[in-house]
Amino acid sequence: MKFNLFFLFTLFTVLSVSAQIDSENKSIIIPAQEVEDLKEDNELIIMPEENNSAEPDKEQENEIVLPKTEELPVAERKEFSMIKENKFRNPAELYQKQLKNALKLRNDDERRHNGSEITQFLGEYSTKAKRVNIIYRDHQAEDGDIIRVYVNGNIAQSRVLLQNHSKGFFLTLNPGDNIIEFEALNQGTSGPNTAEFQVLDDNGTPFITNQWNLATGVKATITVVRAKEEE
Structure with missing residues (x-):
């Protein structure tokens, strides 16, 4: 009997201690509060600020603000002048000197452009040939140069238009001197009257x-001497 009472007491004590330990480990559950509209709970949802206006700001409409610009210092340039500065000379003297130089250059250029203004003697040549072939051509641009050819003062070719290909005539030589003259009747479009010429012997060999x-109006002249035949 005593044993049964002790067993019951011990069992009751163990169950009491176990119930106390379980009661200490259990957490307190707080029931959730039911909310009909989630937007009313400011702690759960943060809504952005609404801005449905798409109109421009009327106060700043059509206003354009440009950034301020700073002008950099720029050194002043001196005006270009062809006249060398000289504080101690009269500028009129410089202009007069330049004018003289310009006129000199122009006169030299015109002289080269117009060609020789005096008769050009191009030499004396001797041959044993009885007949020669005289040919000529414009060795530069064809610009309309025209010549006249004289033999011993008589017109042999009255009017010849010089071209790049050769033209000419045969001449039977008189014993002794045969003076052949080429007269420039014009200067063409580019001036002066220019030509290259040759004189060929009866074998077709050029010797001039x-x-x-x-x-x-100016002439170029040559003298062809027909040598006497040996006896």
């Missing part, structure tokens, strides 16, 4: 080759 540059 030369050129002329003539102003209008």
